[in-house]
Amino acid sequence: MAALAMSATTGGTELTQAEAELWCHNFGYLKSMALQCAIKLGIPTAIHRLGGAASLAELCSTLPVAASKRPCLSRIMTFLAASGIFREKKKIIPDAEPLYHLTTASRLLVDDDDSDDAGGRRTCVAQLLTLCSSPSYFAASQNLAAWLQKEDADSDGEAAAAATPFAMAHGGAGFYDAVGRDAAFGACFDGAMGSDTGFVSGIVVREHGEVFDGVATVVDVGGHDGTAARAIAKAFPHVRCTTVLDLPRVVDAAMATATADGNDDGTVEFVAGDMREFIPPADAVLFK
Numbered sequence: 001m002a003a004l005a006m007s008a009t010t011g012g013t014e015l016t017q018a019e020a021e022l023w024c025h026n027f028g029y030l031k032s033m034a035l036q037c038a039i040k041l042g043i044p045t046a047i048h049r050l051g052g053a054a055s056l057a058e059l060c061s062t063l064p065v066a067a068s069k070r071p072c073l074s075r076i077m078t079f080l081a082a083s084g085i086f087r088e089k090k091k092i093i094p095d096a097e098p099l100y101h102l103t104t105a106s107r108l109l110v111d112d113d114d115s116d117d118a119g120g121r122r123t124c125v126a127q128l129l130t131l132c133s134s135p136s137y138f139a140a141s142q143n144l145a146a147w148l149q150k151e152d153a154d155s156d157g158e159a160a161a162a163a164t165p166f167a168m169a170h171g172g173a174g175f176y177d178a179v180g181r182d183a184a185f186g187a188c189f190d191g192a193m194g195s196d197t198g199f200v201s202g203i204v205v206r207e208h209g210e211v212f213d214g215v216a217t218v219v220d221v222g223g224h225d226g227t228a229a230r231a232i233a234k235a236f237p238h239v240r241c242t243t244v245l246d247l248p249r250v251v252d253a254a255m256a257t258a259t260a261d262g263n264d265d266g267t268v269e270f271v272a273g274d275m276r277e278f279i280p281p282a283d284a285v286l287f288k
Ligand SMILES: C[S@@+](CC[C@H](N)C(=O)[O-])C[C@H]1O[C@@H](n2cnc3c(N)ncnc32)[C@H](O)[C@@H]1O
Pocket: 176, 193, 194, 196, 197, 221, 222, 223, 224, 225, 245, 246, 247, 250, 273, 274, 275, 276, 287, 288
């Protein structure tokens, strides 16, 4: 009855506007997919190499887009410009092609040797976005409704498989089990963490150093390969002991990589363990 009452009193303009809103929400994932497409094609890097702004013709000449699909690229670029990823600037000359400029957001997707910030720090976070728009993530989100309907305490032996939406989509494997078991997914995850942490650590030590005032020891819980801990140790020599706690698989790999890269200078100590059981004592605990 309530729905009927609304239809009777709500005007057609409001109803069609409401339906349009639903369409926008329903197709919201296409924003994410267009962004993924831009990263996969290397569009931000191409624009950067073309001087920070490029026309469609210039992009077509450098991007790996099939000749028959080139007209479609303009739709993706228009969509990405409307989403704020690129800035579309019309030329004053009539009928001239617009130029697509990098924005602050798309500058963070440029993957080039000279795209680091003034201090030489990596600013490309494309790998993080690649992980978060990967089929593994999307498959998990398809299970939200089914997961909410499933009791945790099911006695049919399926409780573990339904522990999280991710596990439901991945044969019962927890997120970090999948990271450890699936080499491609693990590499994608490691790259994502490395890119985001390299980027964020630079900003934290540069602009928020006051949080380390009076702090002599830090433990980075779930500190992965020690990128954040090393950045803290390097920026704040008064932080004597920087400890990274992570799962054994991660710690083994991080220590092996540190040794191979010559980064094993003793500034960071790795501890293998489960944060739910033990966290090494320190003045400050970092969770990122
Ligand atoms: C989202 S990642 C963040 C990594 C790192 N802090 C960063 O920002 O790049 C979470 C980290 O926590 C670790 N982790 C997950 N469960 C853990 C547990 N029970 N005990 C310790 N570390 C854990 C993972 O291996 C992973 O390195």
